[in-house]
Amino acid sequence: MAKQVPRYHAIADDLRVQIEQGKLAPGRKLPSEEELTTTYDVSRNTVRLALGRLTEEGLLVSAQGRGSFVRERYEPAVWNWTTMESRSAHEANHTAGDQWASQIAANGQEPRQEVRVSIRRPPEEVALQLQLDPATALTVVRERIRYVDHEPYALADSYFPEELVRNTPLMLPEDVSAPGGVLASAGLIQVRFSDEITVRMPTREESERLVLPAATPVAVHRRTGYDKDGKPLRVMITTLPGDRHVIRYDVSTD
C-alpha cells in the first residue's frame, strides 16, 4: 500500500535525510550514479531523477567528470538597507567613496565594481516610478556588477532622469561614490526612499552574469529615492543572489 511514492522520491528523501543529519557533510562527494544504482537497485535514470530533485532544492551541485557534491553554504553578507545612503552614514563614511565597498572591505574582503554608463529609455516600470512619460523619458543608466573576492556578488542598475544629472559626475563611467552622495553634491537631496523587494528565479542571463549555481533564487531590490518635494530622483535596482545575502532593516516605531 505504501507504494504511491515514486522510487526517485524515496531515494531523494533518503539522501536528504543523510544530508540534514550531517552524515553527508557539505562539500562531501556523493557516491557515483553507478554506485547508487546498485545500492538502491534502480536504473541510472531513476538515480538521476532523485539527484535532480535535490539539486532543485539547492542541496546538491554536480560537476561533469568529477561527481555530485553536497552544496556548501555561503556565510551570507548582511546588508543594512536602512542606513545605506542615509546622510549621516554617508558623512561618516565619505572618504571611502562607496558604502558598499567600505562595508565589504571592513569585512576583510576585496570589493570591486564594473560600471557601465549609458543614456537611454528606461523600462516602462522604471519610467513610471520616476514619474516620467514612458514614451519619451530619457535616463542616465549606471549598470554595475559588484564583485567580492573576484566573485560576482550582485547586479546594481541605477536610473536617473537625464535632465537632473546632466553634466554631473554621475555621467562619468568611473567608479564614483555612492549615488546618494553624488546626488547631494549635485544639489539633489534625497530625504526619503521607498523600497520594494520581490523574489523570483533568475533569468538565464542573470544566472550567467552572476555565475549562480542551480536552484539559486534572487531577490530584486528596487529603491526609489525622493527629494523633499516628493520628486523622484532615481531608481536603483539591485539583483541579489539568495544564497549570499541577508537584507536587513532597522526601524523605530513612530
Add this chain to the structure above:
Amino acid sequence: MAKQVPRYHAIADDLRVQIEQGKLAPGRKLPSEEELTTTYDVSRNTVRLALGRLTEEGLLVSAQGRGSFVRERYEPAVWNWTTMESRSAHEANHTAGDQWASQIAANGQEPRQEVRVSIRRPPEEVALQLQLDPATALTVVRERIRYVDHEPYALADSYFPEELVRNTPLMLPEDVSAPGGVLASAGLIQVRFSDEITVRMPTREESERLVLPAATPVAVHRRTGYDKDGKPLRVMITTLPGDRHVIRYDVSTD
C-alpha cells in the same frame, strides 16, 4: 561549430522566446510532448528535459493527464512592513483586530488564518535572537497559516519569551489581534524592530503547506521586536511565497 549546445537547451530557448513574445500566452496549453517530439524531431526524453528546464525557471506548470501550461502570474500583494505594527497604524486600525487581515479585506479578498499555540523550546537562532539560553529557553509559539480567498498565502510563526506573556491573551489559540497590539495590552511596548530577509528555495514541507508550484522561491522575513530598553519581546518569522508577495519599506533619511 554551433553544436555545443544540447538539443534540449535549444528547444527550451525556442519555447522561452515564444513565451516571452506572447506567442504562448499565460494559461495557454503547450503542444503535447508527443507533438513536440515530431516538431523538433527528438525523443520524448529530450522534450521532457527541455520542459523541465522551463519549469525550473518558473515559466511552465504541468498537470498529469491534462498537459503543460504557460504559468500564470499572480498579481502580487504588497506588504508594507514599515507601518505594519507601528503604533499609529495600529491605533488607526485596532477595530479590525489584525492589520494583515484588514489589508486583505480592504483589497476585496477574503482573509483567513489558522492558529496553533504551543509552549516549547525555540530553535537555537530564535533563542539567541531573544537573548535567551538556547538550552533552557521556553517560548510561547504561535504558528499561523494565512489564507487569501481560501488559498494558502504565508506561514507566520511568532515566538515570545514564556515569562513575558504568561497569562496574557497571547496564550489563547483564538485569532486575536496583531502581536504588536496584544503586546501593548500586556504592557510590553515595542518601540523598535529589526528585520532580516533571506531568500531560498522552500523545503518540501513548506512547499506542501503552501501548495507552491515548482520553482517558486520563498522569502523568509524575520522580525525581532524590542522595547525601549532594548530587550527583545518577540521574533516573528514569516515565510512568503515569492510569486505572491512584494515586500515594501518606506524610510525617511535621517
Add this chain to the structure above:
DNA sequence: TTGGATGACTTGTTCCAACAACCCGATGGC
C-alpha cells in the same frame, strides 16, 4: 435524466543502452 463505465489522450515513472564531454591521476618520454 443521471450515473457510471469506457476509452482516448496526456503527463509521470522506470528501465535499458550508447556515446559525449570532462576530470584526474598515472605513465612514460623528453
Add this chain to the structure above:
DNA sequence: GCCATCGGGTTGTTGGAACAAGTCATCCAA
C-alpha cells in the same frame, strides 16, 4: 624534473520503449 598523453571514472546528452496514473468527453445503461 617536466610535460604531454592516455585511460579509467564520472556526469551530461540522447534515443527508444513500456506501463502507470490522471483527465475528460462520450456513450450507455439504469
